Amino acid sequence: MDEKKRxxxxxxxxxxxxxxxxxxxxxxxxxxxxxxxxxxxQCTDGRVNLVTADLFRKxxxxxxxxxxxxxxxxxxxxxxxxxxxxxxxxQGACQMILERYAGRVPExxxxxxxxxxVARKTANVVLGNAYGIASGVVVxxxxxxxxxxxxxxxxxxxxxxERDLMKLVPQRDWINFPHLLIAHGRTVCxxxxxxxxxxxxxxxxxxxxx
DNA sequence: CTCCCGATAT
DNA sequence: ATATCAGGAG
Numbered sequence: 557m558d559e560k561k562r563x564x565x566x567x568x569x570x571x572x573x574x575x576x577x578x579x580x581x582x583x584x585x586x587x588x589x590x591x592x593x594x595x596x597x598q599c600t601d602g603r604v605n606l607v608t609a610d611l612f613r614k615x616x617x618x619x620x621x622x623x624x625x626x627x628x629x630x631x632x633x634x635x636x637x638x639x640x641x642x643x644x645x646x647q648g649a650c651q652m653i654l655e656r657y658a659g660r661v662p663e664x665x666x667x668x669x670x671x672x673x674v675a676r677k678t679a680n681v682v683l684g685n686a687y688g689i690a691s692g693v694v695v696x697x698x699x700x701x702x703x704x705x706x707x708x709x710x711x712x713x714x715x716x717x718e719r720d721l722m723k724l725v726p727q728r729d730w731i732n733f734p735h736l737l738i739a740h741g742r743t744v745c746x747x748x749x750x751x752x753x754x755x756x757x758x759x760x761x762x763x764x765x766x
Numbered sequence: 767c768t769c770c771c772g773a774t775a776t
Numbered sequence: 777a778t779a780t781c782a783g784g785a786g
Binding site (some may be wrong): 579580581592593594596597598599600601602603604637638641642645672673674675677678681694695696697698699714734735738741742746747748 | 785
């Protein structure tokens with residue numbers, strides 16, 4: 557079986573197992589998703605959602621972040637970790653969005669990549685989940701781990717993994733595919749102890765311990 | 767490559 | 777005690 561066929565079988569199985577897989581970061585607009593995604597670095601989505609529940613009530617627009625005292629914003633996002641970096645990134649991004657785009661989150665890859673604290677992973681999350689634009693494939697820690705275990709790539713750098721996945725996965729699935737891998741990665745194909753006995757794609761996995 | 771960093775699971 | 781979590785910048 558060639559790699560594309562194996563990939564399509566994997567996708568079909570995962571869609572059946574996780575029919576409701578979607579973006580797990582709570583948000584009601586592109587701006588909120590951008591902030592939530594910046595906060596999600598090396599932090600669980602559950603923790604991010606806990607923080608943004610209060611954060612999005614207190615900070616509604618770019619001006620609210622830009623005008624806040626850095627130390628106060630840092631405390632408001634502290635429990636997500638890396639809070640100094642994240643606060644600085646958020647304030648820098650908001651200032652740029654205000655100056656260049658009149659407060660609207662841009663809808664192109666290049667414009668998003670120019671924002672501080674935003675690289676391909678965050679840009680792909682915002683474009684895909686807030687704007688419905690299939691700009692690429694989100695590669696986070698779960699997608700990276702599963703793509704390697706499934707041997708959908710032989711690389712470790714996120715950018716190279718994304719390039720391999722964009723070749724293997726049909727573009728209509730670029731947005732949903734990471735949701736499927738993340739759902740599977742969180743519940744079954746875990747980082748420390750993969751539960752291969754419970755895996756619905758075990759027959760397609762070269763790394764299976766079954 | 768290193769650094770940033772708190773919360774939770776194992 | 778240590779690994780891991782929807783990463784990005786220098």
